[in-house]
Amino acid sequence: MKTLLIYDDLVTLNRDQHRELKLNASDAKFAFARETNSVLLAASELPQAALDFPCVFIGPEGGHSLAALIGLRDHENLFVQPDGLWARGSYLPAFFRRYPFVLAETDGDPTFTVCLDRAYPGLNTEKGEALFDAQGQETAWLEEVKRFLVTFRQEMTLSRDFANHLATLGLLEDGVIEYTLNGEKTSLRGFKTVNEDKLRALPPETLQDLAQKGWLGLVYAHLLSINQVQRLALRLDERQALDRAEAETALSKH
Numbered sequence: 001m002k003t004l005l006i007y008d009d010l011v012t013l014n015r016d017q018h019r020e021l022k023l024n025a026s027d028a029k030f031a032f033a034r035e036t037n038s039v040l041l042a043a044s045e046l047p048q049a050a051l052d053f054p055c056v057f058i059g060p061e062g063g064h065s066l067a068a069l070i071g072l073r074d075h076e077n078l079f080v081q082p083d084g085l086w087a088r089g090s091y092l093p094a095f096f097r098r099y100p101f102v103l104a105e106t107d108g109d110p111t112f113t114v115c116l117d118r119a120y121p122g123l124n125t126e127k128g129e130a131l132f133d134a135q136g137q138e139t140a141w142l143e144e145v146k147r148f149l150v151t152f153r154q155e156m157t158l159s160r161d162f163a164n165h166l167a168t169l170g171l172l173e174d175g176v177i178e179y180t181l182n183g184e185k186t187s188l189r190g191f192k193t194v195n196e197d198k199l200r201a202l203p204p205e206t207l208q209d210l211a212q213k214g215w216l217g218l219v220y221a222h223l224l225s226i227n228q229v230q231r232l233a234l235r236l237d238e239r240q241a242l243d244r245a246e247a248e249t250a251l252s253k254h
Contacts, residue, residue, distance in 0.1 A: 006032050006099060008119035013101075015136050018116075023100070024128030026121045029084040032099060037071030039093045042155035043162045046218045048091045050225035052079075054232070056191040057163050057172055057222075064163035064172065064192070065156075066222075068093060069232065072179070072188070078235040082242075087235075094152050103149045112153070114146060162215055169206065171198050171219075177226055179233045193226065194219055 033039075038058075041049055043066055049055055053068035071078050079087040086092050100120035103112040122128065129141045138146075166172055175193030179186055199219060202210075210216040 006036060006096075007102060007115075007117045008032075009117055010102070010104070010115045011118050012104070013114040013116055013131070015132055015138070019132045019136055020125045021131050022124055022126065022128035023120075023131065024122045024124055024126075027084065028121055030080050030086050030096060031084040032117075032120070033077050033096050034080045034084075035075040036077050037074060038067045038069055039095045040156070041066040041068050041093060041095070041159065042152065043159040043215075043218050044155050045091075045094060046221040046225070049093065050221040050228070052090045052228060052231070053225065054177060054188075054227075054229045055222050055225040056175060056177075056193055057166070058191055059163065059167070059172075063160050064167050066159050066163055067191070069177075069188070069191075069229070072181075072186075072229075072232050072236050076239075078232055078239060094148075094155070098145075098149055098152055101145055101149060103153055112150075114149065162213075162218065165215070166194060166219070167192075169198075169202065171195055175226075177229045179229045181233045181236060188229065194222060196223060 041055060046055055046066070049068050053070055055066060055068050057064050058067050059065060079090055081087060086096075100117035100123070102115050102117075104115045105112050116123070130139050131142045133139055163172075171194045172192040173195050174189070175191050177188040177193075179188070207216065210219070
C-alpha cells in the first residue's frame with residue numbers, strides 16, 4: 001500500500017500573511033488525490049466506507065490504524081474521475097474532505113497548528129470563502145473548518161485505540177484479498193485483517209465489552225467490506241477499457 005501524501009507545499013496558516021486569501025472550489029476538485037491508492041479512515045466512517053471500499057488495518061509503525069483501499073495499482077485512485085470529480089454516489093473519506101487544510105503538531109507541544117497546502121489551485125484573493133475578515137479575525141467559515149479538523153483528529157485517535165485493542169486481543173493478522181480481473185485471479189497483500197475464527201473464540205465477557213464500546217459492529221463492517229474488492233476490480237476494468245478507447249482514438253487521428 002502506498003503511503004498517503006497529498007500535500008505538496010504545507011505552510012502554517014497566518015492571519016497576517018493570508019488575510020486576503022480566499023478558497024474557491026477548484027475545477028480540479030479531487031485531482032490532488034488522483035495518485036493515491038489508499039486513505040486513512042476513522043473508525044466512525046466504517047459503516048459508510050464499507051459500502052464502497054475494502055477497509056483494512058495497517059501498522060504497526062506508531063500503532064495500528066484503519067485505511068480504505070481505493071485503488072488496485074500503485075499511483076491510481078479509482079474514485080477520482082478524469083475531470084477530477086469524486087465518483088458519484090461513493091463515500092468521500094474525511095481525510096480528503098479536509099483538504100487543503102490539516103492540523104500539524106510539534107514535538108513536545110500539546111497544541112496544534114492549522115496548516116494549508118499553498119499548491120491547491122483553488123486558493124486566490126478574488127473569489128470564494130474568505131479565511132479572515134477585514135479586521136483580520138477568522139471568519140465563521142474558517143472556524144467551522146477548524147472544528148472539522150479537530151473532530152477528525154479526535155476520531156482518528158479513537159480509531160487507533162480501536163485498532164490497537166484488536167491487535168492486543170490477537171485478532172489482527174496479515175491479510176490477503178483475492179479478486180478477479182480480466183479472467184485472472186490476483187492477490188492484494190501488505191495489510192492486516194481480523195481473523196473471524198479468533199473473534200468468535202473470544203470469551204463472552206470480551207465480546208460483550210467490544211459490543212458495549214460499539215466496536216463489535218465495526219469489526220463486522222470491516223469483515224464485510226473485504227468483499228468490495230471485486231467492485232474495485234470492475235472499476236479498474238472500466239478504467240482500462242476507457243484508456244484503450246482513448247489510445248485507439250489518438251492513433252486514428254494520425
